[in-house]
Amino acid sequence: MAAAFSCPVFFPSTFSYNGNRYHGRIKIKINATSSTKVKTLNEIAGAGKGSSSLATSTEINHLSQEQIRQRIPTKKQLVDPYRQGLIIERGVGYRQTVVVRSYEVGPYKTATLESLLNLFQETALNHVWMSGLLSNGFGATHGMVRNNLIWVVSRMQVQVDHYPIWGEVLEIDTWVGASGKNGMRRDWLIRSQATGITYARATSTWVMMNEKTRRLSKMPEEVRDEISPWFVDKRAINEDVPEKIVKLDDNARYVNSDLKPKRSDLDMNHHVNNVKYVRWMLETIPDKFLESHQLSGIVLEYRRECGSSDRVQSLCQPDEDETLTNGVEQSLLKNMVLTPRIMEGNGYLGPLDVKSYGYTHLLQIKGDSKNEEIVRGRTRWRKTLSTLPYSS
Amino acid sequence: MAAAFSCPVFFPSTFSYNGNRYHGRIKIKINATSSTKVKTLNEIAGAGKGSSSLATSTEINHLSQEQIRQRIPTKKQLVDPYRQGLIIERGVGYRQTVVVRSYEVGPYKTATLESLLNLFQETALNHVWMSGLLSNGFGATHGMVRNNLIWVVSRMQVQVDHYPIWGEVLEIDTWVGASGKNGMRRDWLIRSQATGITYARATSTWVMMNEKTRRLSKMPEEVRDEISPWFVDKRAINEDVPEKIVKLDDNARYVNSDLKPKRSDLDMNHHVNNVKYVRWMLETIPDKFLESHQLSGIVLEYRRECGSSDRVQSLCQPDEDETLTNGVEQSLLKNMVLTPRIMEGNGYLGPLDVKSYGYTHLLQIKGDSKNEEIVRGRTRWRKTLSTLPYSS
Numbered sequence: 139m140a141a142a143f144s145c146p147v148f149f150p151s152t153f154s155y156n157g158n159r160y161h162g163r164i165k166i167k168i169n170a171t172s173s174t175k176v177k178t179l180n181e182i183a184g185a186g187k188g189s190s191s192l193a194t195s196t197e198i199n200h201l202s203q204e205q206i207r208q209r210i211p212t213k214k215q216l217v218d219p220y221r222q223g224l225i226i227e228r229g230v231g232y233r234q235t236v237v238v239r240s241y242e243v244g245p246y247k248t249a250t251l252e253s254l255l256n257l258f259q260e261t262a263l264n265h266v267w268m269s270g271l272l273s274n275g276f277g278a279t280h281g282m283v284r285n286n287l288i289w290v291v292s293r294m295q296v297q298v299d300h301y302p303i304w305g306e307v308l309e310i311d312t313w314v315g316a317s318g319k320n321g322m323r324r325d326w327l328i329r330s331q332a333t334g335i336t337y338a339r340a341t342s343t344w345v346m347m348n349e350k351t352r353r354l355s356k357m358p359e360e361v362r363d364e365i366s367p368w369f370v371d372k373r374a375i376n377e378d379v380p381e382k383i384v385k386l387d388d389n390a391r392y393v394n395s396d397l398k399p400k401r402s403d404l405d406m407n408h409h410v411n412n413v414k415y416v417r418w419m420l421e422t423i424p425d426k427f428l429e430s431h432q433l434s435g436i437v438l439e440y441r442r443e444c445g446s447s448d449r450v451q452s453l454c455q456p457d458e459d460e461t462l463t464n465g466v467e468q469s470l471l472k473n474m475v476l477t478p479r480i481m482e483g484n485g486y487l488g489p490l491d492v493k494s495y496g497y498t499h500l501l502q503i504k505g506d507s508k509n510e511e512i513v514r515g516r517t518r519w520r521k522t523l524s525t526l527p528y529s530s
Numbered sequence: 531m532a533a534a535f536s537c538p539v540f541f542p543s544t545f546s547y548n549g550n551r552y553h554g555r556i557k558i559k560i561n562a563t564s565s566t567k568v569k570t571l572n573e574i575a576g577a578g579k580g581s582s583s584l585a586t587s588t589e590i591n592h593l594s595q596e597q598i599r600q601r602i603p604t605k606k607q608l609v610d611p612y613r614q615g616l617i618i619e620r621g622v623g624y625r626q627t628v629v630v631r632s633y634e635v636g637p638y639k640t641a642t643l644e645s646l647l648n649l650f651q652e653t654a655l656n657h658v659w660m661s662g663l664l665s666n667g668f669g670a671t672h673g674m675v676r677n678n679l680i681w682v683v684s685r686m687q688v689q690v691d692h693y694p695i696w697g698e699v700l701e702i703d704t705w706v707g708a709s710g711k712n713g714m715r716r717d718w719l720i721r722s723q724a725t726g727i728t729y730a731r732a733t734s735t736w737v738m739m740n741e742k743t744r745r746l747s748k749m750p751e752e753v754r755d756e757i758s759p760w761f762v763d764k765r766a767i768n769e770d771v772p773e774k775i776v777k778l779d780d781n782a783r784y785v786n787s788d789l790k791p792k793r794s795d796l797d798m799n800h801h802v803n804n805v806k807y808v809r810w811m812l813e814t815i816p817d818k819f820l821e822s823h824q825l826s827g828i829v830l831e832y833r834r835e836c837g838s839s840d841r842v843q844s845l846c847q848p849d850e851d852e853t854l855t856n857g858v859e860q861s862l863l864k865n866m867v868l869t870p871r872i873m874e875g876n877g878y879l880g881p882l883d884v885k886s887y888g889y890t891h892l893l894q895i896k897g898d899s900k901n902e903e904i905v906r907g908r909t910r911w912r913k914t915l916s917t918l919p920y921s922s
Contacts (some may be wrong), residue, residue: 207694207722208695208696209724220723222614240652240655240668241805244797247798252794287811302598304600304798305659306599330599401812405632407634413635417794421792458785511892
């Protein structure tokens with residue numbers, strides 16, 4: 139049901155459930171030494187909530203003020219006029235209409251990848267909001283809160299065929315499904331409201347973590363009872379065998395070191411938001427490449443959370459055949475006739491027109507004795523017709 | 531009518547109109563040596579637009595595709611269901627309902643100042659959008675485009691009494707008025723939709739610049755005819771004599787040097803967005819202060835635009851009586867009884883409960899021979915009851 143993008147999978151020293159069996163995407167680290175304990179919103183807010191038997195009248199007043207201001211539904215809602223959201227797909231999917239805002243686009247008026255990731259997070263949380271299952275956390279259900287569980291994302295994949303432009307009206311559909319025995323899949327589709335053309339697709343995988351022990355958890359029966367009625371067997375992206383992302387080492391061609399999380403990078407979970415990770419990844423790619431290419435796809439495998447005091451290193455490596463395909467593509471472009479179809483993408487080539495280029499990415503925390511992986515990534519790029527600086 | 535937050539006042543070597551007479555807030559720099567010419571969106575997009583007599587059919591197709599996707603109104607609209615906006619105040623003001631999104635809040639679920647500034651920009655542009663006056667730029671009217679004029683902001687002031695929280699429904703009102711003979715004032719009010727309580731107020735001053743000559747311009751009669759029917763004589767903030775912001779020098783107590791604009795900081799105008807300026811300013815204040823204080827007000831005086839290749843220095847200086855008032859306030863707090871009114875602010879003290887603290891700010895471009903001012907700022911802060919890291 140839920141989403142807490144800001145809280146990537148964190149690997150404590152032991153596990154309460156065998157992650158190896160989980161979808162094959164979670165890497166088990168035995169005897170990992172880190173055991174960072176970061177206070178959660180609920181822990182910090184705990185004393186002032188009604189759950190405290192010592193709550194004073196002013197504290198209860200505070201709580202009710204927040205409830206009045208936030209108005210989280212306690213029952214399933216079919217329509218939310220303020221969020222412009224509605225429940226679809228025989229009562230289990232969610233659709234939200236959004237307008238691309240002026241500050242969500244970069245140069246050339248196209249929405250940034252960061253904006254799309256933000257909208258994925260927003261619609262996922264609003265889906266849970268509408269379900270009546272949302273508790274006072276970052277997407278956790280009532281059953282999850284009773285079991286001290288929070289959502290952590292383990293994998294995220296996005297494909298962008300067309301970037302929305304400033305002022306454009308979009309429809310974003312999102313739904314959830316089972317992923318293995320203890321996980322959940324969440325998918326998204328972004329469409330143009332005016333033309334119905336699909337602009338972007340995304341899929342993600344989520345597991346539950348005990349926020350006190352920091353261990354991954356099985357899905358408790360009461361939580362399964364809450365969320366499984368919402369599961370749909372439908373996929374935004376068809377991918378039988380997920381692409382394996384190799385781990386880069388110090389020989390990677392491009393390295394940005396000493397990246398430091400800033401105050402403005404922290405979110406409700408007091409962690410660096412995963413959107414910031416993507417920014418760090420992309421900023422490591424040389425400007426020259428970014429000026430002539432547009433991101434068409436990204437896969438992220440989350441390994442560990444990143445705190446505000448960590449120093450992060452971003453590595454990336456272009457695929458080896460880049461120079462070769464670049465030459466091939468240049469000659470292809472010279473003989474290409476511009477068609478209306480190509481121009482549809484706001485000046486960009488469509489996804490099928492040219493071969494794409496690949497980069498492999500790694501974000502890690504530089505330690506004294508060893509490095510800790512935060513996230514591995516793969517990005518795919520297509521060449522732009524004109525020189526469009528910073529088009530992602 | 532309009533708003534182009536990203537394009538602060540730029541001072542070329544000469545002026546086409548005497549800025550000294552303009553509201554007393556624009557500083558004239560005679561014989562300034564800088565004359566950076568940055569291409570605007572319109573210039574870059576020019577060749578592909580219908581205005582080109584050599585436009586090919588594919589280019590015209592491209593244009594119409596963009597028009598279909600964007601749907602900028604050519605006549606005044608009273609309601610926009612997608613933007614949740616409507617024209618109010620006898621046909622000249624604009625009101626938009628927004629929900630505070632999950633990625634617009636920081637730790638502790640409160641909206642960040644950056645998010646509020648983004649919403650000000652968004653509602654200003656949507657006001658112009660609804661007016662039917664919006665041309666294909668960043669808030670410029672048809673008459674402005676015919677005269678090669680763009681909006682530049684010269685001053686911005688924001689007061690925040692309460693920070694909205696995640697999921698809260700807000701009503702944002704915005705309207706414009708005359709400012710001197712050639713300028714425009716734009717004001718905003720943010721209210722809670724549930725309680726009607728005013729959370730924040732803002733006012734700003736705008737002038738026009740010729741995008742080709744980079745000179746400030748008088749308001750042409752045809753532009754005055756477009757926008758003056760929308761002017762209202764009403765103010766969000768009552769301030770007879772604007773506070774003068776002193777210019778800091780190298781003796782400022784806190785200095786961040788070598789700040790480098792990143793790709794993700796650039797916006798539709800290919801300039802560093804002014805919201806980024808605020809981030810640079812606030813990040814120069816020591817963490818210790820930020821952890822126990824919440825921003826209650828900010829004033830910004832824009833002097834010069836900042837390009838992607840500039841290296842920026844951020845200076846700030848606390849008011850001299852900080853230690854003294856800090857002591858006074860501590861004793862005040864010890865004897866204070868918590869009232870529901872105090873708790874209304876989500877745990878923060880209300881604006882009238884304690885004396886505020888002040889900081890003076892300066893962002894400048896470090897040059898070899900001299901420095902160029904980008905923006906001067908003043909921030910006001912109130913102490914928070916509990917230790918709330920990064921609450922702004």
